[in-house]
Amino acid sequence: MATLKDVARLACVDVSTVSRALNNTSYVHPDTKARIYAAAKELGYHPNVMAQALRAGRRHTIGVVVPRLHLAIFSEILQGIEEEGRQQGYATLICVTEDNPATEKECLNRLRGGFADGIIIVATGRNGRLLRDIRASGIPVLQLVRKQELRISSVTVDYVSCGYDAVQFLYKKGCRQIGLISGSLHLAPYKERQDGYQKAVRELGLDENYSECSEPVNSFEYGYECAEQLLDENEDLDAIIAAVDIQGLGAIRALTERGAKIGEEVRVVSLTGHAVGGMLETSMTSMEMPAHLMGSKAMRMIVEEIEAPQAQKPGLQHLVLASTLVEREST
């Protein structure tokens, strides 16, 4: 790769002049400029971003930590992040943790210390302290989807309303025995959706139907098992709410195998709204979270924080967006 020095030599000027000409950072005589441009072109010069970054103390890179990409809403969120980042001149570095705290820790430790100017974390497995450490060391950190640390800015969805609204909706459809398939209650999104469910069910004076399978996970199989269990325990069950779509797919599968008429005998709602819901034989009603928007908002917030002058950093911000109900055939 050609460097500034090479261009300078070819154009018979100092490197500083080349830098000024190429960056348009102060007046350079047109003739000199022309020579420099010609030289740069001839050599196929591209500035070395690393050197620029070292100089500026900024890499224009944001690290994103996600639990997984495949079959999850995270991939859509990530697209939102990346797109907005590109527009703002920031590159997006990713780390996939599989919800493993050790992997997450490893990722975070790499990201700090120069790999990224800021970190958007979608997972969060017991590394709260590390996160606060990183933040304290001057690297902006933002939680997305899962808000575990109150002292760290976040972009989330109103999960309580999400659960609440789903129950209300089903109630209006005539459902009286509504089951819930959730996830690990250590994770805020699951806990809060369950809170919303509980609130609505109690207000309406309905029975609470929880699935209590072993280790809650975000998977098709888990959705399937939980649905089986809910149906076994309550033969009057007339609705199932699943925290995430692939659990919903599992529930639909279980219902299909039992020959239950989905959307009539038993209604199904997902609380996450992955686009696959609309592509099924029986398309699935869901509370859709504005995934792309959440990603771009998060990126914008973190870039703002990075670029704000030291004196006027925005401080703690929690942005909460709303889910919207998209009614489909499963209800």
Added chain:
Amino acid sequence: MATLKDVARLACVDVSTVSRALNNTSYVHPDTKARIYAAAKELGYHPNVMAQALRAGRRHTIGVVVPRLHLAIFSEILQGIEEEGRQQGYATLICVTEDNPATEKECLNRLRGGFADGIIIVATGRNGRLLRDIRASGIPVLQLVRKQELRISSVTVDYVSCGYDAVQFLYKKGCRQIGLISGSLHLAPYKERQDGYQKAVRELGLDENYSECSEPVNSFEYGYECAEQLLDENEDLDAIIAAVDIQGLGAIRALTERGAKIGEEVRVVSLTGHAVGGMLETSMTSMEMPAHLMGSKAMRMIVEEIEAPQAQKPGLQHLVLASTLVEREST
């Protein structure tokens, strides 16, 4: 952030000694070492990766260019890339192009010139020349999934066999009127799958049934429309092959709406094998591509090329993996 200099000052030694101690790069007196470690710990020192990178001329970062992440096999591939990269000590930078050549070009231009030590490109929209340029400038480039440039290393699947095998499989199931839903024939994976289809159909003396909808895209709606068209044009159609899963979902949807018995009257096979296929009411048979493996292989190949001494660069390599048929209910 504390720097080497800070640590040196606190430990009362030269920065070079700190560097040597921390990197274990030559003998340092145990006492000095202890002081240095203590100082580093006290200051919470983390080396500045940028500076290291500038010095070493290597960033330990690979750029990955993908058409999209959501609802595509690419997210699984990307997980494979990232995981392997992490193990090899490389970070993964992503760029989402939406198959837009201009966006792709922008991404590539950023990635060169220091953003990445190597580039894995999954898209490829008419930027072959730029790719060769980048490669010529010393940055390894690797094509994944789509092989457009013969002079650039690649990891792909044997798409011809994939199409061929699907037809053979359906033939053995008794199908005689097999329709194909493909994608843009400018893209090698689609073209080759179609070639395989054609080869098998001709060998077996069957009719060729192509969907000829307007602009081929990788979408649910496109799959739906094409299926409709295939069914309208040939009322004896007894099988549909879809290039990618979400087209397959569209086809299944179309069949469902017509009341056709999937897996009996009309069989459906996808040629890509996104995991969602196994989670449907009628689970979908598919030729599964080893997505995760493709990602990790690609990462390993490019790291090898980067780290090989100048004298013994591996040179052009094309790795072709096999798809495997996973039979499910749709056939």
Added chain:
DNA sequence: CTGAAAGCGCTTACAG
């Protein structure tokens, strides 16, 4: 209008 110099934070021959 342009050059010479300093410095971003690190590593690594070179001395001693």
Added chain:
DNA sequence: CTGAAAGCGCTTACAG
């Protein structure tokens, strides 16, 4: 065993 110096490729006051 450890320090002083040079240099990775850039940018930016500071002179002139």
